[in-house]
Amino acid sequence: MNIIACIKQVPNTTDVKIDSQTGRLKREGVESIINPFDEYAIEEAVRLKEKNPGSKVTVITMGPPQAESALREAISRGADEGVLVCDRPFGGADTLATAYALSSAIKHLGNFDIIFCGKQATDGDTAQVGPGLAEMLGITHIAYVKKIENIDGKTIRVERLMEDGYDVIECGFPILMTVVKEINVPRIPSLKGKMNAKKAVIKTLTAADVNADLKRVGLDGSPTQVMKIFTPPQRTGGEKFSGEPQDIALSIVGKFKELGIV
Amino acid sequence: MEYFLTEEEKMMVETARNIAIEKMKPVREHYDEKEEFPWEIVKEFAQADLCGVYIPEKYGGFGQGIMGLVLVVEELCKVDGAISLSLAATALGTLPILIAGSEEQKTKYLPDIASGKKLAAFGLTEAGAGSDATGMATMAVKDGDYYILNGTKCFITNGGEAETYTIFAKTNPARGARGISCFILEKGMAGFEFGKKEKKMGIRASSTRELIFNNCKVHKDQLLGKEGHGLMIAQATLDNSRPGVAAQALGIAAGALDEAVIYARKRVQFGQPIASFQGIQHMLADMATEVEAARALLYATARMIDANVGKPEKEQKRTSKESAMAKLLCSETAMKVTTNAVQILGGYGYCRDYPVEKMMRDAKITTLYEGTSQIQKNEIALNLIKESAAKNK
Numbered sequence: 001m002n003i004i005a006c007i008k009q010v011p012n013t014t015d016v017k018i019d020s021q022t023g024r025l026k027r028e029g030v031e032s033i034i035n036p037f038d039e040y041a042i043e044e045a046v047r048l049k050e051k052n053p054g055s056k057v058t059v060i061t062m063g064p065p066q067a068e069s070a071l072r073e074a075i076s077r078g079a080d081e082g083v084l085v086c087d088r089p090f091g092g093a094d095t096l097a098t099a100y101a102l103s104s105a106i107k108h109l110g111n112f113d114i115i116f117c118g119k120q121a122t123d124g125d126t127a128q129v130g131p132g133l134a135e136m137l138g139i140t141h142i143a144y145v146k147k148i149e150n151i152d153g154k155t156i157r158v159e160r161l162m163e164d165g166y167d168v169i170e171c172g173f174p175i176l177m178t179v180v181k182e183i184n185v186p187r188i189p190s191l192k193g194k195m196n197a198k199k200a201v202i203k204t205l206t207a208a209d210v211n212a213d214l215k216r217v218g219l220d221g222s223p224t225q226v227m228k229i230f231t232p233p234q235r236t237g238g239e240k241f242s243g244e245p246q247d248i249a250l251s252i253v254g255k256f257k258e259l260g261i262v
Numbered sequence: 263m264e265y266f267l268t269e270e271e272k273m274m275v276e277t278a279r280n281i282a283i284e285k286m287k288p289v290r291e292h293y294d295e296k297e298e299f300p301w302e303i304v305k306e307f308a309q310a311d312l313c314g315v316y317i318p319e320k321y322g323g324f325g326q327g328i329m330g331l332v333l334v335v336e337e338l339c340k341v342d343g344a345i346s347l348s349l350a351a352t353a354l355g356t357l358p359i360l361i362a363g364s365e366e367q368k369t370k371y372l373p374d375i376a377s378g379k380k381l382a383a384f385g386l387t388e389a390g391a392g393s394d395a396t397g398m399a400t401m402a403v404k405d406g407d408y409y410i411l412n413g414t415k416c417f418i419t420n421g422g423e424a425e426t427y428t429i430f431a432k433t434n435p436a437r438g439a440r441g442i443s444c445f446i447l448e449k450g451m452a453g454f455e456f457g458k459k460e461k462k463m464g465i466r467a468s469s470t471r472e473l474i475f476n477n478c479k480v481h482k483d484q485l486l487g488k489e490g491h492g493l494m495i496a497q498a499t500l501d502n503s504r505p506g507v508a509a510q511a512l513g514i515a516a517g518a519l520d521e522a523v524i525y526a527r528k529r530v531q532f533g534q535p536i537a538s539f540q541g542i543q544h545m546l547a548d549m550a551t552e553v554e555a556a557r558a559l560l561y562a563t564a565r566m567i568d569a570n571v572g573k574p575e576k577e578q579k580r581t582s583k584e585s586a587m588a589k590l591l592c593s594e595t596a597m598k599v600t601t602n603a604v605q606i607l608g609g610y611g612y613c614r615d616y617p618v619e620k621m622m623r624d625a626k627i628t629t630l631y632e633g634t635s636q637i638q639k640n641e642i643a644l645n646l647i648k649e650s651a652a653k654n655k
Contacts, residue, residue, distance in 0.1 A: 188280045188284060188285070188309070189280075190277070190310045190311045191274060191315070191324050192324075193311075195273075198269075
């Protein structure tokens with residue numbers, strides 16, 4: 001079974017600070033990590049490989065040269081190969097251009113049975129690249145997968161997380177799934193995994209390598225452009241009531257009456 | 263302090279730290295309280311390849327010697343000194359095979375231990391044979407291709423949970439120290455049973471049990487090394503394993519020191535953090551200096567042991583003295599530092615809501631097993647005298 005996991009390197013948002021002057025993320029000195037949702041995608045891909053001997057997990061990311069470290073970390077978590085889609089023209093891509101670039105790279109790599117993606121990235125939070133990629137590859141996709149119930153040579157049955165429960169969906173291959181955190185607990189990189197990661201040769205693919213249409217990649221291929229990034233101003237004003245709970249309740253009800261709410 | 267660890271050594275430390283913080287920390291109180299064996303964590307050790315760090319690569323290990331074992335055990339024990347014992351005591355049970363095993367025995371037993379599929383245990387101590395191993399009563403009587411074992415071992419770490427046991431028994435009582443042999447036993451063999459499980463002050467997540475041999479038939483292929491070489495194997499094992507105990511002690515001490523510093527910075531009395539008081543500062547300074555000195559001696563000892571690997575026997579250096587020194591200093595430091603950590607945390611330190619109370623309980627065993635501190639001093643003095651006698655005839 002050929003399994004692909006698509007990942008993204010993101011800033012570690014737990015320690016990101018925002019520049020109050022420009023309103024932008026201060027990226028300097030901020031550690032880059034694998035998008036946390038993609039860790040579930042890698043783990044599920046590796047588990048599937050372990051259950052199906054002879055399978056291979058390829059991890060793909062599009063990003064700057066330093067995104068190579070994310071691929072090495074994925075290898076330390078059990079993936080076999082890393083592919084970095086990296087070229088100047090890919091820069092500044094929105095979700096559509098990213099999905100196109102990844103689809104070109106995956107077509108270039110050849111056969112696959114399953115693609116895993118995290119449900120969304122913690123920096124952009126769009127959840128669009130996974131489904132977009134499936135459309136461009138012309139394959140089935142299931143988003144928000146929380147469990148793989150069964151898998152055999154022809155079909156796969158999964159549980160898709162919904163707001164009020166879950167759907168059970170069965171379909172054939174090839175398939176793209178985006179996964180949610182309920183699906184597994186990602187492993188801690190093993191020593192042998194880390195040694196493999198150290199030795200691994202990361203394959204780099206350029207726009208020319210994957211025959212990408214330059215009008216569809218990077219900034220030029222992106223219909224959405226970021227105009228401005230800012231932190232919404234904190235809500236101000238309001239009135240604070242303090243004291244004993246009973247007195248506060250009375251004051252609030254009084255206020256409601258005054259405002260004609262009750 | 264910078265110890266110039268290799269890239270592989272840093273990897274082991276990082277992996278052990280991840281497991282300790284992400285997996286062990288949330289459950290350490292549970293296992294201490296319930297006295298259950300921490301199988302869920304053993305699986306994590308196995309998955310991360312930590313079980314075989316000291317086992318050569320050709321048998322499926324990570325080939326990082328005693329230094330590898332020391333680094334991993336120290337890092338795990340900073341968080342919990344009891345759960346990690348499943349791994350450290352397995353090393354003790356495995357060392358006799360590494361030291362004296364035939365190629366067949368190594369190939370048969372080491373890969374499953376390296377992968378973490380099986381745990382091991384070391385069976386020397388008996389009710390009447392602690393510091394004096396020659397006092398053991400367990401007998402192995404030759405009968406054709408077999409030895410018949412009878413007797414009871416006590417205080418066996420990993421007892422009942424391990425699959426592979428290295429057991430010492432008398433094959434020729436008339437020969438005293440040269441009449442003891444070592445055998446590899448497997449859980450489930452007829453006549454091999456488990457007895458009483460001890461209830462202990464500390465290391466409560468670790469199983470400490472009796473092993474009972476009742477006409478247990480062991481094939482001669484299970485003899486480790488030559489008949490009568492058992493005590494030599496045991497001594498060589500302890501020379502290699504005492505740094506493991508020292509690492510456990512050092513990790514507990516380092517963990518307690520961290521807790522004490524964090525607490526001293528936060529705890530406010532008389533209008534200021536207690537870390538601003540010179541009395542507390544001097545205690546912390548002593549603790550940190552003692553921990554670092556213990557670490558330096560331990561790492562140097564581990565490097566000395568590993569430097570013997572691959573050398574012809576004549577060029578190898580015995581490390582009995584250094585191993586004993588490292589264990590003595592680390593374990594006594596652990597007791598001192600954990601006691602002072604409890605002191606700094608005051609009443610809170612005495613309560614189970616804070617981890618230092620457990621650290622102090624866990625630390626005590628390190629001054630007792632694999633030879634008490636007094637036995638380490640005997641070993642050190644004996645070697646001093648021997649060395650002097652060799653130089654000044």
